[in-house]
Amino acid sequence: MTEPLDWSGPAPRSSRFDDIYFSPEDGLAESRAVFLEGCDLPSAWAGRDRFVVGELGFGTGLNLLALVELWSATRVPGARLHMVSVEAHPLSRADGMRALGRWAELEPFSRALLAAWPEPRPGFHRIELPEDAILDLWIGDAAEGLTAWEGAADAWFLDGFAPARNPAMWSPELLALVAARSAPGARAASFTVAGGVRRGLQAAGFEIAKRPGFGAKRERLEAWLSPAEPRPAPRPRVAIVGAGIAGASLARACRALGLSATVVEADAPGTGASGNPAALVMPRLDAGGGAVAALHAQALDRAVQLYREVPGAVIAEGALQLEVQPRDAGRFDRLAAWDGFAPGAFERLDAKATAAALDEAGAPGCLACGAGLVVEPGPILNTWLAETPTVRAEVAGLERGDGVWRLTDAEGGLILEAEVVCLASGPAAARLADLPLRAVRGQASWTEAVAFSGAPAAWGGYAVPLKRGVLFGATHDRDDWSLESRTDDDEHNRGLLAQGRPRLAERIAGTALESRASLRAATPDHLPLAGRLEEGLFVLSGFGGRGFTLAPVLAEHVAALAVEAPSPLPRVLAAAVDPGRYDRRTR
Numbered sequence: 001m002t003e004p005l006d007w008s009g010p011a012p013r014s015s016r017f018d019d020i021y022f023s024p025e026d027g028l029a030e031s032r033a034v035f036l037e038g039c040d041l042p043s044a045w046a047g048r049d050r051f052v053v054g055e056l057g058f059g060t061g062l063n064l065l066a067l068v069e070l071w072s073a074t075r076v077p078g079a080r081l082h083m084v085s086v087e088a089h090p091l092s093r094a095d096g097m098r099a100l101g102r103w104a105e106l107e108p109f110s111r112a113l114l115a116a117w118p119e120p121r122p123g124f125h126r127i128e129l130p131e132d133a134i135l136d137l138w139i140g141d142a143a144e145g146l147t148a149w150e151g152a153a154d155a156w157f158l159d160g161f162a163p164a165r166n167p168a169m170w171s172p173e174l175l176a177l178v179a180a181r182s183a184p185g186a187r188a189a190s191f192t193v194a195g196g197v198r199r200g201l202q203a204a205g206f207e208i209a210k211r212p213g214f215g216a217k218r219e220r221l222e223a224w225l226s227p228a229e230p231r232p233a234p235r236p237r238v239a240i241v242g243a244g245i246a247g248a249s250l251a252r253a254c255r256a257l258g259l260s261a262t263v264v265e266a267d268a269p270g271t272g273a274s275g276n277p278a279a280l281v282m283p284r285l286d287a288g289g290g291a292v293a294a295l296h297a298q299a300l301d302r303a304v305q306l307y308r309e310v311p312g313a314v315i316a317e318g319a320l321q322l323e324v325q326p327r328d329a330g331r332f333d334r335l336a337a338w339d340g341f342a343p344g345a346f347e348r349l350d351a352k353a354t355a356a357a358l359d360e361a362g363a364p365g366c367l368a369c370g371a372g373l374v375v376e377p378g379p380i381l382n383t384w385l386a387e388t389p390t391v392r393a394e395v396a397g398l399e400r401g402d403g404v405w406r407l408t409d410a411e412g413g414l415i416l417e418a419e420v421v422c423l424a425s426g427p428a429a430a431r432l433a434d435l436p437l438r439a440v441r442g443q444a445s446w447t448e449a450v451a452f453s454g455a456p457a458a459w460g461g462y463a464v465p466l467k468r469g470v471l472f473g474a475t476h477d478r479d480d481w482s483l484e485s486r487t488d489d490d491e492h493n494r495g496l497l498a499q500g501r502p503r504l505a506e507r508i509a510g511t512a513l514e515s516r517a518s519l520r521a522a523t524p525d526h527l528p529l530a531g532r533l534e535e536g537l538f539v540l541s542g543f544g545g546r547g548f549t550l551a552p553v554l555a556e557h558v559a560a561l562a563v564e565a566p567s568p569l570p571r572v573l574a575a576a577v578d579p580g581r582y583d584r585r586t587r
Helices: 025-038 062-074 093-100 104-115 143-147 173-178 195-203 245-256 292-306 328-337 353-359 377-385 427-430 488-500 502-508 547-563 571-577 581-585
Strands: 048-058 081-085 124-130 133-139 153-158 183-189 209-210 219-224 237-240 260-265 279-281 314-322 346-349 366-375 390-392 396-400 406-407 416-419 419-425 440-445 461-463 470-474 514-522 529-534 537-541
Touching: 025 062, 025 183, 048 062, 048 173, 062 081, 062 093, 062 153, 081 143, 093 104, 104 124, 124 461, 133 143, 143 173, 143 581, 153 173, 173 183, 173 195, 183 195, 183 571, 195 209, 195 219, 209 470, 237 245, 237 406, 237 416, 245 260, 245 377, 245 537, 245 547, 260 416, 279 292, 279 547, 292 366, 292 547, 292 571, 314 353, 314 461, 328 346, 328 366, 346 353, 346 396, 353 366, 366 529, 406 419, 419 547, 427 514, 427 537, 440 488, 470 488, 470 502, 488 502, 488 514, 529 571, 537 547, 547 571, 571 581
Parallel strands: 048 081, 048 153, 081 133, 153 183, 237 260, 237 419, 260 390, 419 537
Antiparallel strands: 124 133, 183 219, 209 219, 279 366, 314 366, 346 366, 396 406, 406 416, 440 470, 440 514, 461 470, 529 537
């Protein structure tokens, strides 16, 4: 839950730790003096294409907004700022707004932060800020967050509450993690010069010095690691094979990192599995609460955040997962109570409430996902691909030499060259690399002659609204590569609809249907493939039927790997989707 604040004094105070979040004299001036000056900014990022800053204690976000303001005025054009911050007790958006509202000069940056202020779901939350700045905010234990993070910071803001009030934030073990997650030559700054903090930093390998403090504080602390020869951040050319939701998500993620990408697509964007007139954005419901559940919780949050920013993309909000098997009731109870989702993300509805939500005479109980979406793929693909060049060609071969990949057609002709290739073409990606992908044909049916009623729902089949009409289905035919629509499959889909939405099925009975078949890519363990195959070759595929849920955050992960930028995925989730996991299991 969000952290309650005491607003009775001149600065917001934590009721939990009985300490203030920033100086009552001038919190912004304090951030500039203690953290920006203490980390030798902006000099430390002069000439850098990418700079990474870590923070212990996100609080109100003031330090990082002061950082972004300075970055905006002094960065190299086209450079990227990455930030990671950890916070065990997040504030509510209302308290964040109240705290940050006193500094008008930060308004362009605080407005963007507040618009994306995350729900208190454990794990990483990615927030894109102005001036090509990206924040990965970890909500949860600080040591767990730093252990999960795969980046290396060039600077650290050590800003937990006072060591006497919050000793866990200054433990030797946590400071050792800071050092382990630091680049050579990294600097760290803090408002405290407590002896335990100085000794912990020195034991972790930092050199330290006391400097004049800010306001009533007599001294502050600066620390630094031994430098190394600076290495320029890679800026490879990227070729993305495929223009469905995976390819479009990669194009957007590459653009956010300042990469030059080209999409190669044999047909028009969205002609594969991403081409249905609507898509349901819902997580896989894993009651075990492990890595699979955490992956889908993070993916759902990121997908919903990004789709809401695309004009015309969202058709409906909220969706129901209906009980089908006797065990579903207990499973849904556990999911509704699981703390890996944001509070209130899921709600249990009994049969009466479900029937009312569906506009059906009778219904089982359900799990209601308030964050679920129904989206129209076209606006998303068009928006995310609009600024990325597209080459119309079918890639038949990949050849590597001198650090460059050559993409060739069926006759061996050169399509283009790139240092990095990302395979995002569904089951067809297995024709270009040794991938454990299986084609699963799915035919969906729809009509514009009948208006949708009730809530979007899934039950083994699904029924969702179009902007005009109803989409429902779908078939599930393994190893069937046919893309022809079949009348029998439309009838199969009518039967599925009758199982979950009988009243809607009656209204559609006798109505002529439109339909399309496409190929989903499935893996043996039903987890996607997102990661490096070999030097310069990456894959983003294997979503099954959940590409619109998983692709956005996994594309950010793959793009980060390609340029050695911080990934939004915790280590355990990155390992869960790593395409090399099958090799590791057979060793």
